[in-house]
Amino acid sequence: MRRASSRSRSTRGPAAEASTRRPPAALWRTLQRIFTLSRPYRLRLYTAMALTLAASAIWLVVPLGLRSLLDAVFVEANGRLLDRMALGLVVLFLVQALVGFGGRYLLEWTGERIVADLRQRLYAHLNRLDFRFFANQRTGDLTSRLTNDVSSVRNAVTNALVNLLTQALTLAGSVVLMVTLNWRLSLIIFAVVPPTTLAARYFGRKIRVLARAIQDRLADTTAVAEEALMAVRLVKAFAREPYEVQRYNAAVENLFGEARRRVVISQIFWSVVGTTFMMALVAIFWFGGTEVLAGRLTAGDLVAFIFYAFNIARSVGGLSQLYTVFNSAAGASERIFELLDTTPEVRDAPGAATLPPVRGAVRFEDVSFQYEPGRPVLRGITLSVEPGETVALVGPSGAGKTTLLNLIPRFYDPTAGRLLVDGHDLRGVTLRSLRTQIAVVPQEVHLFGTSIRENIRYGRLDATDAEIEAAARAANAHAFIEALPNGYDTTVGERGLKLSGGQRQRIAIARALLRDARILLLDEATSSLDSASEALVQEALERLMTDRTTFIIAHRLSTVLHADRIVVLDRGRIVQQGTHAALVAEDGLYRDLAALQFQDTTVSG
Known part of the structure; x- marks a missing residue:
């Protein structure tokens, strides 16, 4: 009995799909699962974090250097001190650049390595899942999880991780130094931070839900395009190009709608945060100016304070943006972890034995x-x-x-x-x-878009060229292969579309012959062939079935x-x-x- 086609499954609506999804996990728990992938690279990660934090700490010293430089000019009128301070700042910038480069390189290397491991782990897990799982999934959706969703996670574990460390230390250090310079001015910034944090949490949750929806809609567009392109012969035979374009356009418009909603929410959030901090800076300029006029603050102190205020504004804004990035990554990673948490129904039992060479009963x-x-x-x-x-x-x-x-x-x-x-x-x-x-010759032969030689070798990866040619001769395939422009090195095209049905079938038989298995399964292997091709295939099948337990449909x-x-x-x-x-x-x-x-x-x- 045939399973439902992937095309019919692709027509499921969003509501039907949503009914099978898990509710979003807590953000921290999801991110924790992402970053546990870094355990094999802990030494690099810790070194990178130390260098990144050192670079951020150096940057925090810069406003203090500027304060001393300005005071040397406006307060002490000391030219030699001015020269020393300028030279010291140049050295400080060079050291900060070198240390920052080392930290960012190691952090991004670790992030890229985590993403590569995640792709490999996800693909290996997909290959372990059973037929029942694939019968209920669309290939385009799985491809989207392997590419688009992993790319979203990549943003969180590369640039976002670097910026998180930098912005967090910059924020903490700027607050401490700002309070040390003038605690009265610090109160203005402290009044802004709590409402900004609450806004980040509120908008972040909405962005995370939308990020998950965007990844789902992106998977829909991938699935629609992949199905139509794989069935291009059917599409053109029924002149359904406009219909397929309409289907794809509808999927893209759904994706655009979700993306637009995320843009609206993100920009409202950024407008609120930006306006709040700009108003706080205006207040700092005014109050700081009154402190200078009152003699409680020097011009250098005010400039340093303004630098730290800008640092805090930039850090809070950056952390808010990172919060949305991490929420987007969490939405994508939930789809990835859903796959990784899927347990195949057909799997090796605990303590399963290796089946010895069989006779075929x-x-x-x-x-x-x-x-x-x-x-x-x-x-x-x-x-x-x-x-x-x-x-x-x-x-x-x-x-x-x-x-x-x-x-x-x-x-x-x-x-x-x-x-x-x-x-x-x-x-x-x-x-x-x-x-x-077990060797299988299916009704619908699948060939990979490589050479004929590699397609036959798929039956036994360590086979020699001589063994491949012998299998092709036994499958009545050698003659037509030799007649091709590049012989066994001829590329067959995606799914073997450059070959006829009978030629594809004989390559599949050669592949089964090369496997030399004791049990053979033939699923309607000649049902769609013409009489001449069927005779050649039937003769090859008779050779293949010799001394093997064979089941034929x-x-x-x-x-x-x-x-x-x-x-x-x-x-x-x-x-x-x-x-x-x-x-x-x-x-x-x-x-x-x-x-x-x-x-x-x-x-x-």
Whole structure:
């Protein structure tokens, strides 16, 4: 039974998707998960933090140097002191630049390394997830999480992390030094900070929710574009280019709407914070001027104080901006961690054993299966297949043939009953040791956009060129490969679109031959081929099936007439078993199917 297509799943609306999402986790807890990825690089990170803090501390000394320089001119009228102070400031700037460079380089290196590790970890986890997970996901959404969402996290762990350390120390140091210079002026700044902090929290939460929504809408646009581009032949065949453009435009407009709302909220926040601090600076200028006129403050003190006030305003503004950046990163990272927290249903059991080399005996013991509760696809299947036996699975569409085949390599686990290979319960062996002993030739052959040689080598990565050529000869593929401009080094195009269906099928057979597995699964391997291609493929399949336990799905009964056994499925149950001759001799579903397909010929044993 076929699963729903990815295209039909892509039409789910935002409301349907939102119902399956978790509520946002606390910001700190989410960021903590991001930064725990830095543990392998703690030494670099701590060194970077120390250098960054040192650079920020040096910068805090600059206003004090300016104060001394101005006082040397306006208060003491000391030219030699002026020269020394100017030279000291130049040295201070050079030291600050060198230390700041080292800190920023190490911090950004660590951030980029964390992002690279996150991408690798996420992709490795995606490859461990089972078929049921992918049946309920859109490829475009997963691609978006791997690219766009990780890029959002990258902003938090590179530039934002550097700025967080710099702005935090600048804020704390400026406050301390400002209070030391004049505590009366400091009260003006202190009156501004609390409402600004409350505004940051309020607007930050809204921005975080919108950031998550933007990442979801961005995933929608990626999914729509990817689906249409992958089905470009279908789109053009039905002249649906305007329709697909309209679908993509609608997704982009939804994305724009969410982005516009975030811009509005962000700019309102920035306008409020900026106006508040500018008013505070005006108050400082006025009150500081009165303090200078009263003789309680020198001109140098006032200039230093104004520098620190600017530092505080810039730091609070910067930290507020960082708060929105971290909220955006948290919204994106939640989508990433949702994937990382997803546990595959089909996985190695604790203590699972390695399956030894098999002879190919396969046994189904009262196996039942359902994709969704209450809708069984297989019911009480009991079937024993001997090593080297060829078994054909036939039956009407939806009878459960493909599902039965998918249970053998554990793409799914039975809902009830068990499946054994050479007496080993498949749930008790590792997935890798099982699947390396199974070869699959599917109906829809997937080829990677590399060379023919690399596509065949995918069956066994350590195969030599001679072994690849031998497999191609056995698959009746060598002749057409040699006729191509670059032979085995010819690039086949994405999904092998440069080749015909029969050519792609023979490359898939060569790949299976190279794998040399004892169990072979053929899913309607010749159903879409013309007569000439089918003859070549059928001859290659006969070589491939020799001395292997083979399961064949075929709608055309002419391709399975010589199978050792034909198993007839209907509504998830085995209703008949036997050879072609025996089954057409008895009343039943198989004879009805044979009569339909061979109605223009004589049905015989």
